[in-house]
Amino acid sequence: MLGIWATSCSRPPALIGLVNRTTCSHRTLVFKPRTSFVKQFQAHRPYTTPPTPTQISKSNNGSILSRVLPFRGGPQNTSSLRKIVALAKPETKPLVAAIGLLLASSAVSMSVPFTIGKLIDFFSTNNPQIPFGLSTWEASALLLVLFTAGAAANAGRAMIMRLAGQRIVARLRENTYSAALKQEVEYVERGEGDVLSRLSVDTSIVGESVTQNLSDGLRAVVMSSVGLGAMFYVSPTLTMLMLAVVPPVSLGAVFYGRYLKKLSNKTQEAVGEMTKVATESLSALRTVQAFNAVPQEQQKFHDRIDKILMLARKEAIASGIFFGSTGWSGNITLLALLGYGGTLVSHGTISVGDLTSLLLYTVYVGSGLQMLTSFFSSIMRGIGAGTRVFEVIDRTPAIPDDSGLSVPPDRRGVVRFEGIYFEYPSRKGVEILKDFNLEMAVGESIAIVGESGGGKSSIQSLLLRYYDPVKGKVTFDGQDIREFSATSWRSIIGVVPQDPVLFTGTIATNIAFGNPDATREQIESAAREANCEFIWGMPKGFDTEIGRLSLSGGQRQRLAIARALLKKPVILALDEATSSLDATSERRVNDAIDKILRSRQTTCLFVAHRLSTIARAERIVVLEGGRITESGTYRELVTDEDSRFRALMAAQLNAAAGESLYIERVPEVTPTDN
Numbered sequence: 291m292l293g294i295w296a297t298s299c300s301r302p303p304a305l306i307g308l309v310n311r312t313t314c315s316h317r318t319l320v321f322k323p324r325t326s327f328v329k330q331f332q333a334h335r336p337y338t339t340p341p342t343p344t345q346i347s348k349s350n351n352g353s354i355l356s357r358v359l360p361f362r363g364g365p366q367n368t369s370s371l372r373k374i375v376a377l378a379k380p381e382t383k384p385l386v387a388a389i390g391l392l393l394a395s396s397a398v399s400m401s402v403p404f405t406i407g408k409l410i411d412f413f414s415t416n417n418p419q420i421p422f423g424l425s426t427w428e429a430s431a432l433l434l435v436l437f438t439a440g441a442a443a444n445a446g447r448a449m450i451m452r453l454a455g456q457r458i459v460a461r462l463r464e465n466t467y468s469a470a471l472k473q474e475v476e477y478v479e480r481g482e483g484d485v486l487s488r489l490s491v492d493t494s495i496v497g498e499s500v501t502q503n504l505s506d507g508l509r510a511v512v513m514s515s516v517g518l519g520a521m522f523y524v525s526p527t528l529t530m531l532m533l534a535v536v537p538p539v540s541l542g543a544v545f546y547g548r549y550l551k552k553l554s555n556k557t558q559e560a561v562g563e564m565t566k567v568a569t570e571s572l573s574a575l576r577t578v579q580a581f582n583a584v585p586q587e588q589q590k591f592h593d594r595i596d597k598i599l600m601l602a603r604k605e606a607i608a609s610g611i612f613f614g615s616t617g618w619s620g621n622i623t624l625l626a627l628l629g630y631g632g633t634l635v636s637h638g639t640i641s642v643g644d645l646t647s648l649l650l651y652t653v654y655v656g657s658g659l660q661m662l663t664s665f666f667s668s669i670m671r672g673i674g675a676g677t678r679v680f681e682v683i684d685r686t687p688a689i690p691d692d693s694g695l696s697v698p699p700d701r702r703g704v705v706r707f708e709g710i711y712f713e714y715p716s717r718k719g720v721e722i723l724k725d726f727n728l729e730m731a732v733g734e735s736i737a738i739v740g741e742s743g744g745g746k747s748s749i750q751s752l753l754l755r756y757y758d759p760v761k762g763k764v765t766f767d768g769q770d771i772r773e774f775s776a777t778s779w780r781s782i783i784g785v786v787p788q789d790p791v792l793f794t795g796t797i798a799t800n801i802a803f804g805n806p807d808a809t810r811e812q813i814e815s816a817a818r819e820a821n822c823e824f825i826w827g828m829p830k831g832f833d834t835e836i837g838r839l840s841l842s843g844g845q846r847q848r849l850a851i852a853r854a855l856l857k858k859p860v861i862l863a864l865d866e867a868t869s870s871l872d873a874t875s876e877r878r879v880n881d882a883i884d885k886i887l888r889s890r891q892t893t894c895l896f897v898a899h900r901l902s903t904i905a906r907a908e909r910i911v912v913l914e915g916g917r918i919t920e921s922g923t924y925r926e927l928v929t930d931e932d933s934r935f936r937a938l939m940a941a942q943l944n945a946a947a948g949e950s951l952y953i954e955r956v957p958e959v960t961p962t963d964n
């Protein structure tokens with residue numbers, strides 16, 4: 291009998307028309323008929339800390355069994371399911387309405403076999419009797435009305451479910467996105483594409499599993515149980531004969547289900563990998579094209595696609611075998627039913643109409659069970675996807691952004707790096723900073739110099755709390771900055787990154803990024819301060835639409851300075867602000883920096899290579915071996931023949947002979963000279 295659902299996919303159109311919705315999607319089929327749905331979730335997994343799907347596939351520790359077992363409950367599955375169900379809560383009313391419509395449409399479709407059986411008996415008897423004394427036309431009209439109502443109920447159910455599903459997906463996406471934005475940068479940067487795939491693909495799967503599949507599942511339960519009841523009513527003997535095929539097919543379905551769950555988790559991970567590769571290449575398309583790396587990137591993408599295809603192939607083979615065998619057993623069962631049923635008809639035990647009804651109900655029950663298997667497999671898929679989505683939503687960021695004290699906006703104070711030891715979480719054991727100490731007085735400007743890769747930008751990352759030190763602390767006015775909420779702490783810092791990022795929007799919205807309440811006056815004043823005179827030359831001025839890269843490097847940096855200044859920051863962190871500029875742009879950027887320094891309102895921490903920038907700072911510190919080895923004014927360090935600073939600068943000048951120009955020019959513009 292179970293095979294009939296496979297048969298049902300190729301059944302004649304007339305028969306398909308009798309079933310409201312044919313579900314021939316073999317891809318997701320799985321069936322666990324002997325274990326109730328609830329029990330499966332309540333059963334406990336043998337391990338205490340359940341791994342995520344990613345961990346399951348990557349772990350070498352978990353037994354093969356624990357990796358393959360798809361659906362044995364377990365805290366993680368159970369809690370994922372609970373969360374998925376909780377997501378549907380705001381949709382209770384539409385879902386209840388949809389279930390009502392579902393029951394109505396199922397009742398109509400379940401009456402079809404019975405009606406057909408009666409019609410056959412009616413037409414094959416000598417003295418046809420229609421119940422309630424109806425004429426043939428009246429009976430036909432009644433059936434037409436009934437079928438139309440059933441179809442309308444089914445259409446209503448489908449619409450309501452789809453809309454509810456979309457609303458759930460929308461909520462889930464918003465929650466995932468908000469949670470992702472609050473994570474520490476390391477988490478998102480390392481798995482950027484993966485987060486995107488969770489945001490798009492996994493959320494859809496979860497949404498589907500709570501609405502569409504729930505609806506199909508309920509329909510399946512109604513179809514199978516009512517169908518079976520009707521079959522028992524028509525002929526208990528034939529029904530028992532049909533049920534004989536259930537145990538072997540169920541066993542196959544259990545193994546198939548487990549295998550499918552494993553494949554499904556792997557496929558979702560592979561899709562995540564594919565998204566990651568595509569995101570990385572597409573966001574760096576200029577570099578990809580400049581290095582003629584298109585074929586290389588295509589190959590990378592192809593490898594990921596290959597992996598997905600390989601998994602799909604395995605799934606196709608498994609489903610082919612499963613559906614082939616269940617289809618075969620279904621057909622054999624039908625034959626047996628026909629053979630044995632035929633003898634019962636010839637002995638007059640049942641009528642031809644009863645046998646027809648019974649066969650049709652068999653098809654219904656088969657379809658119902660097929661939908662049930664799809665339902666279980668989709669729920670498992672939903673749980674897998676849900677686990678990945680909730681992993682982001684429920685993740686506590688290593689650096690929470692909203693818990694902690696607020697920094698009063700006008701508070702100024704000394705910034706101290708005290709005994710800092712730091713290593714990147716992704717590169718444990720590689721110490722970037724070792725006993726790093728630095729004190730920055732209020733309004734002081736400090737330039738950090740040192741060899742490339744020495745850890746200069748890492749100091750700024752610690753200041754901005756993208757990371758926390760492994761040992762030691764950064765304090766502001768004597769207070770550990772970890773006591774402040776990250777949001778509040780970052781609100782007093784202005785940042786000019788090495789490669790400023792613009793967002794799609796106008797120049798004004800870009801300057802006011804993170805500061806949406808800024809007035810046009812404030813925006814213009816910040817732009818003026820940052821020497822962004824180019825904006826006034828643009829046809830639409832501050833309302834000019836820009837994209838990610840639609841300004842020159844120098845313009846972007848000055849715009850970034852304006853953005854930072856608009857915050858009226860207490861601390862300003864500039865990273866290689868003039869590293870990629872020509873002499874004219876560099877002078878404009880440096881002029882902007884001078885204005886900030888002259889105000890002595892802001893404590894500035896520069897990371898710089900160029901002498902013209904470095905020399906503007908009141909103090910220069912040399913970073914070597916993860917700690918400060920020298921500190922002094924530009925004049926002090928440059929005049930000390932043995933200073934490391936001199937050696938570093940000399941090496942740089944040798945590397946770029948033209949830079950000597952700056953050495954001569956620099957002293958004229960140092961703050962002490964102004």
Ligand SMILES: Nc1ncnc2c1ncn2[C@@H]1O[C@H](COP(=O)(O)OP(=O)(O)OP(=O)(O)O)[C@@H](O)[C@H]1O
Pocket residue numbers: 714716717722740741742743744745746747748749897
């Ligand atoms: N996100 C990261 N994860 C792991 N290692 C990192 C990360 N960022 C930087 N590093 C490593 O930390 C070290 C210090 O990097 P950092 O960017 O702080 O150096 P830097 O002095 O600013 O270099 P440059 O002058 O070339 O910009 C380098 O060895 C770098 O490879």
